[in-house]
Amino acid sequence: MSKAKQIERILERRIRHGDYLLKELPAERELAEEIGVSRMTARKAVQFLVKKGLLQRQPNGRLVVSREAETRLLHVAFLVPSLVSSDVEQWRLALDRLAEKFNMVTRTILYVHWDDPVLLDAAEGLDGMFLIPNCEPMPDRIMERLRTAGRSLVILGQDMSTLGLPSINLFPAVVVQQLLDHLAELGHRHIDCFNVQTVDPVVRARIDQWNLWRASHRMAGRVLGEPIEPYEQPLMSAYKQMGKILDEGKLQGTGLLCLTAPAAIGAARAMADRNIQVGKDISVCVINDEGLARFMTPSLTSIETPDPTPYLSVCLDWLSGSNDQWVGSLLLEPSRLPLFVGSSTGPAPTSNLSAAKDRDHADTK
The missing domain is CATH 3.40.50.2300 (Response regulator)
Structure with a gap:
């Protein structure tokens, strides 16, 4: 495989996983230095992706994910506390399995505390958010910022439906x-x-x-x-x-x-x-x-x-639909488990x- 083809695959994978949802694409020079190729090789890979419709070059020369590619994808953040957990991995894998069905890009974002700037960055920059709350109570001001950011928010692993938030609780x-x-x-x-x-x-x-x-x-x-x-x-x-x-x-x-x-x-x-x-x-x-x-x-x-896929699918149908109104109970949970x-x-x-x-x-x- 040529070096240009390798760069194409790297960039396509990053775009598919939402790596450039919250930060800019690197310039050709930066990309060449990062991967260890010549600038000409990096430019060749970029030109192919521009022709393919995944990237476009702005008048100032900066590269961005093309608007056409962005509009046909659902950009979703998976916000998780900064800790190791098998639960987190199960949610992430379920979202990955649903990515193709819903034409979705999911970006996993770790946060350390409720005032972590990445939370509000995700709220402002993406189409929807799946949030696993940490052990500390969520401050009212953060709750209000997330709710009024103009993005749909779904809570995972806790019941916050009384606050008007769709919630998936797999273990009632x-x-x-x-x-x-x-x-x-x-x-x-x-x-x-x-x-x-x-x-x-x-x-x-x-x-x-x-x-x-x-x-x-x-x-x-x-x-x-x-x-x-x-x-x-x-x-x-x-x-x-x-x-x-x-x-x-x-x-x-x-x-x-x-x-x-x-x-x-x-x-x-x-x-x-x-x-x-x-x-x-x-x-x-x-x-x-x-x-x-x-x-x-x-x-x-x-x-x-339980398999979280059916519950996530209900939420993704809502996120990807034209109707902003949630239909039915805000709390999704099984009534009995094996x-x-x-x-x-x-x-x-x-x-x-x-x-x-x-x-x-x-x-x-």
Whole structure:
């Protein structure tokens, strides 16, 4: 493949992924220096893309994505907090799968805090936005700026429909009761709740559902764990916190509901390090497995992650249509989700964890 052809492919890929939605295209000289080719080679590649209709040259000589190419594409921002998450990847891949169907360019944009300038840059420069809120409450002024920017905004992973924003919530808090019903059927009567995540509306709603179910079924249980600060590492914190809880004998339940995947993974590792058999000595389950449940040892009982594609398609139909008015409920969420029963849950043991630890200690003598 010629060097000019390589540059053509690079630029086409960048245009397709929205790399130049919020910044200018580099000049031919800058492009040549970046890729390590002659300016003549860079110019040859650019001229081909101009002829193809993807680029056009302005009177001042600057290159821009052609208006014809821009008008036939739906430009969408995917705004995500600056942290690693399997959830974020699932949303991104679903949007990528829908790109061709909706003739869409999606640009993933990381933001660190609510006053990050990239949020408002995206609001001003694109056709629509899919936003995953971070753990901190969104200030009213930011909410108002995003709502009045003239761009359509969809919230992912939280319910902000009461604020007039279309929202997709794949894990409504009520699914907590599916997990708790499963543990109750196995004979568990004391089910603790473990959380290390910053208490945002999602975490709060899950704790409320656990409390509601526990009260209505007259079950024992306590909330365990200390919420971390935003952007701290939840997995390591879950491991350390559960280790301390176990060492101090504070885990009294035979069942443990974990509110997030890092909480469940960290807790299970801390238990394994202390010869506590998950699924036998204690049952552990989690609401959102982030696609990991089947691949863990032991496999983790969880609510399975639903396919976000149908819900995103509804929103993209709205974004790409000529009618600005949303039709129907602003909240899109499943009413019930599949339960994956892994080996991390089993019949309630006849003795509590302290007795199991004493037994194991005696067996090693």
